[in-house]
Amino acid sequence: MTAITSRPESLYRTVWRWHFYAGLFCVPFILWLSVTGGIYLFKPQIQALIDRPYTGLAYSGPLAPPSVQAQAAVDAVPGSVLHRYVLSERTTDATQIIVGVGSRETRAYLNPQSLEVLRTVGEEDQFLRQIFRLHGELMAGRWGSALVELAASWAIIMILTGLFLWWPRGGSGLAGTLYPRLRAGKRVLWRDLHAVTGVWVSFFAIFLILSGLPWAKNWGDYLGTVRSIAATTVAEQDWSAGSEADAQATARLDAGARAMIEHSEHGGMTMPHMADSLGALDILVPRTKALHLAGPVEISPPSTIEGIWTVKSNAPNRPLRTTIEMDGRTGTIFSREDFNQRPFIDRVVGYGIALHEGAYFGLANQLAGLATVSGLFLLAVSSVIMWWKRRPGGSLGAPPPQGVIRHSWLLVSVVIGLGFLVPLFGISLALTLIVERCLLRRLNKAPHFLGLRA
Incomplete structure (x- = not known):
């Protein structure tokens, strides 16, 4: 036995x-x-508490144009350029604008009428980003x-x-x-x-x-290799690849945005000045609001010679996300990619992350x-x-x-x-x-x- x-x-x-x-x-x-x-x-509830002092603002008169608000945010952080303009959910909320210097990004909360900078905080210094x-x-x-x-x-x-x-x-x-x-x-x-x-x-x-x-860095790289082999179309990864990769991506965006500004200031002939200046926001912001994308919605300036602006829904519920490319001069849509058009692996990961984050x-x-x-x-x-x-x-x-x-x-x-x-x-x-x-x-x-x- x-x-x-x-x-x-x-x-x-x-x-x-x-x-x-x-x-x-x-x-x-x-x-x-x-x-x-x-x-x-509970990110949505916590972020709402953090942002509460910058909501329900009282105004008397018209609001400043989006381009002027963006310039005020850029001026608030010396040496910075526009990285992302965030559409406000309500007209009484402060405008949130992300500007950057290299890989370092700062979020500025502005009074959209007086242009007073109510708060500035590094993107990586935010409480929920630290968590x-x-x-x-x-x-x-x-x-x-x-x-x-x-x-x-x-x-x-x-x-x-x-x-x-x-x-x-x-x-x-x-x-x-x-x-x-x-x-x-x-x-x-x-x-x-x-x-x-x-x-x-x-x-x-x-x-x-x-x-x-x-x-995860190692498994994420492993998945990225499988994704590149399996995907029939090239699509930007829609989830964080770690702090180092995120910093590198931000630095590339910053360098591209600065190159476009320099190109415009030197009278580049390949595109009109309006296509890569902050003035394009005055066309793109109302055009984007009319699309009723799931918030938060961010508008990013061109970072390549084509001069295309990017409008992106960063909804926590990832199946609601949409990415649109627009002409900064006219607001014409060049391309639109909804979640169901992304590669199969991206959709599986997107559903998984949405459930993982409780969204x-x-x-x-x-x-x-x-x-x-x-x-x-x-x-x-x-x-x-x-x-x-x-x-x-x-x-x-x-x-x-x-x-x-x-x-x-x-x-x-x-x-x-x-x-x-x-x-x-x-x-x-x-x-x-x-x-x-x-x-x-x-x-x-x-x-x-x-x-x-x-």
Whole structure:
């Protein structure tokens, strides 16, 4: 009997160990991402509170033309040029205009009548932008992004192995799996809270993790390669590729805008002056308002010799987004690309991001996201409490086997598939296996301490 059951017990111990160590690595990141993600879910409400002092302004008389407002924003930041003019949702709101110097952008809030600059703030210094960077890359650039990507990948392993371990077998019932046993003592209660939360939140948590991967630097580059091969048309990526890539894109836009200004000031013959001057806004702003695009809507000046202005809907619900190219002299539309015209990969990512950010179906989407990150937070906290209560002496505390299970090729296949889907995870998994097999098992005390040996 021992010979028959030793192999399943060994498998059970292995799955337990991978679950334990995946959690050990992921818990700090899960707590961090749950808190920052929970805050960012309510971006519209938080931003509305931040902008409240600059709404409901009282005017007496006509407003300044858009071109004059844009010039006032440029004058407020020495050495800057116009990057984006944001259409106000209401005529009583301050006009928001983004100007830039190189890769550094500043958002100016202006009184559209008096041209008083009510507030200036760096785009990357805004509270919600800081939360976005903290959430996606720990404010540490590509290295922070790589850590988040690794933690997200191992969190999937933690969830899958947890489901595999705790799913009821042999008629053991649903107590402790689908609902907690509230009168079985504190140890059982914490165990059940951990298991039950994991079962209910697992699908939504895995979706959140996978839909957030396009922002990761390494996986985002991997997706970009696949996208460039699969797409039949060239389309600009509609999601952030990280702080470094965003800074480079801003610097290119700034350089292009300055080149167009210089070209105009020197009497360039390839396009009339109005096409690349701020005066074009006086034509484009009313023309754009008449299109009734989903807000916020931004108008960007030409950055290439063609002199085409770009009008873009940056709606949080990405399937509502539209990008239009216009002639600055007449407001004539050269091209229009709605969301359903974008490449298939872009549409899949767009739906995923809209759901990830809680923007696809309003408040219900936000509350569903909040419930998911709250569940992940409870998973992390309960795992730490269980470990602390049961930690043994002389070892780190990988849980001992608690039963016999059959081998699961499905679990193995999913893990291997994830390794190919997320190459950074695959590399880390391979390195972990090599170190365990070739080094840790050969040491005297490490196997017992790490749970590699009973």
